[in-house]
Amino acid sequence: MTVVPQPLADISTEIVSGIACGKSRVVADGVPHLRPFSVTGDGALSTSDAPLIPASAIPKGRLGFRPGDILFNNTNSVELVGKSAIVSDSLHASFSNHMTRLRIDxxxxxxxxxQAFLWHLYRKRYFEARATRWVGQAAFGTTQIKAIEISLPPLDEQRRIVSLLNRAASIRRRADAARAKACAIVPTLFLDMFGDPATNPKGWSIGKLGDTSDVQGGLQVTSKRSSLPIEMPYLRVANVLRGVLDLSEIKSIRLTDAEWRRTELVAGDILIVEGHGNANEVGRAATWDGSIDQCTHQNHLIRARPNRECLLPEYLTSFLNSFSGRRVLIGDGKTTSGLNTISTRNVKAVPVPLPPLALQTAFAKQAQRIEATARSLDAAATKAEAMAAALSAEVFGS
Incomplete structure (x- = not known):
């Protein structure tokens, strides 16, 4: 049987925009006013940071959500237009005029x-390509939403597909929660074994990072490199965010033989974010695991190669990511044209406590076990996401 696509307007009982509400109307005790950031990057709905406004300020028909309502982000920066979330329980809240509520028949x-179909379109950048743009903002209007066409199999088949997709999403959420717990264990373990680096309560000897590690800058990425003789994969700031490595997207760069010898990474090297628009990311460090052969790094990442006769990578990375380590590391940083930076000189001057290697080794073994558990959870989540993506492509089209 041929399934004829239907516009969303024909399968909805309502598609309505929310209301504008300025900061002057925010009160201490009122109704949550959902805004674009209330829809998370993975399609969930968060009300925790929503401002409260008086119920009396909300027009009829713009207050409250039923289970199954879909909240669609129709105005935002262009890459965020089209995010959507489904409401699982009744919710006493209003919503911004930058959002649209869809109530499905x-x-x-x-x-x-x-909602799975809308999220599929979002991942394909359907809304980004069709949004009306102006300075810093873009919009996908209610009229456009109503005109989106969707092919609908029988309801039982729709429910089966949703169940499979929800199962994959649940695996991802559990894996993320478990990884967050694992990541929180390592800093606690570090403080328990070594004490706070700021006060050094265990009296470890101190050495400058530049004296205990080989510290080098990376390659400047320019268009002039196209004629250079060697091509290698390289790591960017985007690969080293939040103190962990993300190798899902690797680019390549051309360089000279001398640059290759100077900047090639080896397992155990530590990559430190040298410059970033977000000050919270400057100084974040991650250990390179050597999973890509002949890999290098850009100039916004500083590489520290610890002397393993006095420092182990797992210990040094945890020290750099600790509150005290980061405070010292970024203390002399500066901001230029919106970019927060630290220098190689700053990094070399950082004082590092030097506990006995035996204690560092014991810490490293425990940290490695925790990281191995986190990686296995990530692998399970990645597999579930791949299955969900394949199902979405089969159901909704690639």
Missing amino acids: ESKANPGYV
Whole structure:
């Protein structure tokens, strides 16, 4: 049987925009006013930071959500337009005029199926390509939303598909929660074994990072490199955010033989974020695991190669990411044209406590076990996401 696509307007009982509400109307005790950031990057709904406004300020028909309502982000920076989340329980809240509430006719479509379709379009950048743009903002209007066409299999099939997609999303959420717990264990373990580096309560000897590690800058990325003789994969700041490595997207760069010898990474090297628009990311450090052969790094990452006769990578990375380590590391940083930076000289001057290697080794073994557990959780989540993506492509089209 041929399934004829239907516009969302034909399978919805309402598609309405929310209301504008300035800061002057925010009160201490009122109704949550959901805004674009209330829809998270993975399609969940968060009300924790929503401002409160008086219920009396909300027009009829713009207050409250039913289970199955879809909240669509129709105005934002262009890459965030089209995010959506489904409401799982009744919710006493209003919503911004930058959002649209879709209420699906459940005799025609499963709301979860419709939201999965909208999320599929979002991942394909459907809304980004069709949004109206102006300085710093973009919009995908209510009229455009109503005109989106969706092919609907029988309701039982829609529910089956939603169940499979929800199962994959649940695995991802559990893996993220477990990884967050694992990541929180390592800093606690560090403080328990070595004490706070700021006060050095265990009296470890102190050495400058530049005296205990080989510290080098990276390669400046310019268009003039196209004729250079060697091509290698390289790591960017985007690969070293939040103190962990993300190798999902690796680019390549051309360089000279001398640059290769100077900047090639080896397992155990530590990459430190030298410059970033977000000050909270400057100084974040991650250990390179050697998983890509002949890899280098850009100039906004500083490489520290610890002398393993006095420092182990796992210890040094945890020290640099500790509150006290970061405070020393970024203390002399500066901001230029919106970019927060630290220098190689700053990094070399950082004082590092030097506990006995045996204690560092014991810490490293425990940290490695925790990281191995986190990686296995990530692998399970990645597999589930791949299955969900394949199912979405099969159901909704690639």
